[in-house]
């Protein structure tokens with residue numbers, strides 16, 4: 050049974066990213082068309098889940114309660130447009146912690162699949178970084194690159210075979226909703 054599930058990376062896809070990390074609610078600046086896209090997908094029956102690396106926690110740049118305020122704000126903004134956001138999974142670890150949830154490892158995608166009781170094959174995972182695309186490829190998700198955030202930099206590198214490229218999340222939603 051095909052579930053209308055799409056999984057999103059957060060920084061650079063839903064909100065602006067920064068090389069200095071997104072360290073506070075004030076620094077969490079939504080991409081307006083992305084909020085609208087999530088609401089439109091949700092209202093059309095899609096489940097929208099999120100898989101996000103948050104090594105800033107391990108690095109001590111911000112704490113879990115700050116991270117949660119960003120996700121409360123995300124849910125509020127989407128709800129204002131009549132939609133909702135599904136499961137948000139984050140990796141709190143640093144690059145040297147050897148966890149299995151930090152992208153490019155696929156642990157967060159597997160967690161989301163388990164939560165919804167679905168097979169990941171062919172499920173679209175939308176990201177802006179190589180690690181997102183590699184995580185998708187590792188579990189047969191459809192790798193989808195957007196040009197927002199670090200997307201233009203990622204596009205300059207080799208992409209996993211079959212990666213689909215869109216300008217932004219709004220364009221991804223338009224494709225899925227056509």
Ligand SMILES: O=P(O)(O)OC[C@@H](O)[C@H]1O[C@@H](OP(=O)(O)O)[C@@H](O)[C@@H](O)[C@@H]1O
Nearest residue numbers: 058059060067068070071101102103104
């Ligand atoms: O794009 P998602 O997965 O939602 O989140 C990315 C963030 O956790 C941060 O990931 C860091 O990578 P390192 O974790 O330092 O390798 C840097 O790329 C930051 O610019 C970025 O804000």
Ligand SMILES: [Mg+2]
Nearest residue numbers: 058060061177
């Ligand atoms: Mg990102």
Ligand SMILES: [Zn+2]
Nearest residue numbers: 140148150151
């Ligand atoms: Zn982790």
